[in-house]
Amino acid sequence: MTDTAFLVDDDLRARLGLWQRELSAVRRLAPNTLEAYGRDVAQFLAFLAEHTGGPVTRDTLKGMRAADIRAFMARRRAENAGSRSLARSLSGLKSFFGYLEREGIVTTEALNAIRTPRQARSLPKALTVAEARAAVAGTAELEDRPWVAARDMAVLSLCYGAGLRIAEALSLSRADLEGEVMRVTGKGGKTRLVPLIAPVRQAIEAYLRLCPFSIGPRETLFRGVRGGALSPRLIQLRVAQLRGAFGLPPTASPHALRHSFATHLLGRGGDLRAIQELLGHASLSTTQIYTAVDTERLLESYRTAHPRAEG
Structure with missing residues (x-):
């Protein structure tokens, strides 16, 4: 204070x-x-x-x-x-x-007696599916050290493939990975279970095979080049490199991958309540913003593709 x-x-x-x-x-x-x-x-x-x-x-x-x-x-x-x-x-x-x-x-x-100031609610900037895949898989083309490339790919896979915040991904330990689910510690120390889908698990396993450091079951999973806990800043810088290398939009970031996870799930018919649980949102109203994102995506598709959109 x-x-x-x-x-x-x-x-x-x-x-x-x-x-x-x-x-x-x-x-x-x-x-x-x-x-x-x-x-x-x-x-x-x-x-x-x-x-x-x-x-x-x-x-x-x-x-x-x-x-x-x-x-x-x-x-x-x-x-x-x-x-x-x-x-x-x-x-x-x-x-x-x-x-x-x-x-x-x-x-x-x-x-x-004081009313809370009204806030303009900004929509999350989701990437397209192709952009999200490029962000996750592109590290191998930018990094000469295979274990570092695998590490960054695993972290970004957790953001897009599991909807994790960058801090949540970097706080994971081996003990948090339990079969087909993982235990995630979110804001306020609250924990939730998130499915560990095959591509994400494979990315983590590839990193662990190449990682030069011994990592105990309760120790931080992702390491920097000197063996300490990985800084989120390094992942943010990696995504900045990916933006330049692959022509990704300026809004591309680790958090944008989390937004993309939710938006793409909803676009494929995902249940809003289930997405709320996966993201660790305390209130459904926080998750409902993704319905506006998906609606805007549909409207944009209509405006660009429908023959009567200009009428």
């Missing part, structure tokens, strides 16, 4: 620490979310401290009005914060003040 030494009194500083421990241990928020929430709350406390001319106390928060929060949001927007960042800031504030309310310190009436 951003340093709050001069923003709040000792009591609230202790409460901030307890709140963050609750988010980490009880709610099991991802480290990046935890850091962002802490930063957002610290920014708001700095704003209040500036306006009150001293450290924020319980009395400061008890006297807080909806107008104070709107002024903070206006300041953030003036600093070019987008709707997504503002929505996250508000979410972080509601979490902290919700904790304080449960502790009997303040109420959340002022926050409850």
Whole structure:
């Protein structure tokens, strides 16, 4: 969290620490979310401290009005914060003040009066089937070291063939691969079972045969050239190479392969609930965005191919 030494009194500083421990241990928020929430709350406390001319106390928060929060949001927007960042800031504030309310310190009436900024919902940029295959299989043409080429192909196979986030793929161990399924640890430490289809398993086995390092059953599966855990940045750079070599669109990325996995499944008649489970989405509404992607794909096909599309 951003340093709050001069923003709040000792009591609230202790409460901030307890709140963050609750988010980490009880709610099991991802480290990046935890850091962002802490930063957002610290920014708001700095704003209040500036306006009150001293450290924020319980009395400061008890006297807080909806107008104070709107002024903070206006300041953030003036600093070019987008709707997504503002929505996250508000979410972080509601979490902290919700904790304080449960502790009997303040109420959340002022926050409850603030509406979450509307966000333009962007559609995931899926690759075509041919582009996705080129991204997965093309590493052998760009890499002279066979084991590195096999490693990168295995990682990208997990993104496209199993719909894994890059962090999920890189956190796998041998013990996570169980027959025809694998155990994936996703956001917030939640685990799910994902089918391990034959091409993905074969790509992983090819990598393990060539890998020069001994890997124990509970150790990280994918290694860098010095034997340490593989950095996601190296896979991102590999995909950047693939974009140039194979003329892939600028949106091609490891995460785009995950989007392509979901979009292509849906396009072949995959069940939305099943895709939700495979992706590890907590809410079906998050997965439903792929219905819009598939509809847009169909409309584009219609516009380019149907003889009456221009009418």
